[in-house]
Amino acid sequence: MSEQERILKFQVFRYNPQKKGDKPRMVTYEVTEAPGMTVFIALNEIREQQDPSFQFDFVCRAGICGSCAMVINGQPTLACRTLTSNYKDGEIKLLPLPGFELIGDLSVNTGKFMRAMSERVESWIHDTNADDVNFDKLEERMDPDVADQIYELERCVECGCCVSACATKRMRPDFLSAVGFMRLARYALDPRDKRSDEEFYEIIGDDDGVFGCMTLLGCEDYCPKDLPHQTQIAYLRRKMSLIS
Incomplete structure (x- = not known):
């Protein structure tokens, strides 16, 4: 490992409401930071290399679709536009957006709310x-x-x-x-x-x-x-x- 690399610790909310007996919990994953890494890239690495059951949403990866919104260290924002280098201590806590129906882990049903809003206005x-x-x-x-x-x-x-x-x-x-x-x-x-x-x-x-x-x-x-x-x-x- 070079001097530029560091280990990121992600504390991630895990809960599948469709799975009988599953309970909400926080799970820690470690990821080696890469230059220009975003939270979205790190989450993909976690799902591809550590836990394929991990749920989160994305479509465009360019801050246009809004799908990857989540709470990152207490602030609701887009994972694809959030650089891991912003967090100097390397510790990142991820929670699903409150106020929406939970699908699983970090995935929420914003579409249901947005459709109702669109019909209402x-x-x-x-x-x-x-x-x-x-x-x-x-x-x-x-x-x-x-x-x-x-x-x-x-x-x-x-x-x-x-x-x-x-x-x-x-x-x-x-x-x-x-x-x-x-x-x-x-x-x-x-x-x-x-x-x-x-x-x-x-x-x-x-x-x-x-x-x-x-x-x-x-x-x-x-x-x-x-x-x-x-x-x-x-x-x-x-x-x-x-x-x-």
């Missing part, structure tokens, strides 16, 4: 003239500044980190949370969506919506994409307060 463009679409007609030009704002919100990868970092969500299970606000703000900004402010108010104008946010900033602090969650929450609050 009706995340599609509502056009009153949808039945009279003329495919030969060009779409109206959108203001570039508005397009930039919408693009910024579209960068959300729905990883669930903001949900897990939200204390309000822990206390109020039906709270829409920042990812839902981000999704709805995207359509509230879009001039092609013909919903009225009153219709948006029906979705988020209560304590389980935007007025239930306690502004603890966990969503913004732990968003891997550095999205402006509080800016959008403030925007929706102003928009809804004009109605209430």
Whole structure:
């Protein structure tokens, strides 16, 4: 072993709820660190070389899909974007994201939550003239500044980190949370969506919506994409307060 190499110690949550008699526990694995190693790479090495039963999620490995979100040393973030060199003592503790149904070990069902959220905010463009679409007609030009704002919100990868970092969500299970606000703000900004402010108010104008946010900033602090969650929450609050 060269002087540059060191042994990483991973304390990993293990529990398979589908396996009869299995109990939650922490298991320690040791991995030899490599240059540029991420937590994701180390987890793959553990599964391939030490324990093939180990469960965690990934798809893109580039911080785009959001699948590998987990709690790393107390902070919800993406494993594929977290360098092991960030942890000087070489000790890394991994837990599944709280607030989601556990599939097994570090794997949680964020898809179930995101689908319910999407249906709740009706995340599609509502056009009153949808039945009279003329495919030969060009779409109206959108203001570039508005397009930039919408693009910024579209960068959300729905990883669930903001949900897990939200204390309000822990206390109020039906709270829409920042990812839902981000999704709805995207359509509230879009001039092609013909919903009225009153219709948006029906979705988020209560304590389980935007007025239930306690502004603890966990969503913004732990968003891997550095999205402006509080800016959008403030925007929706102003928009809804004009109605209430």
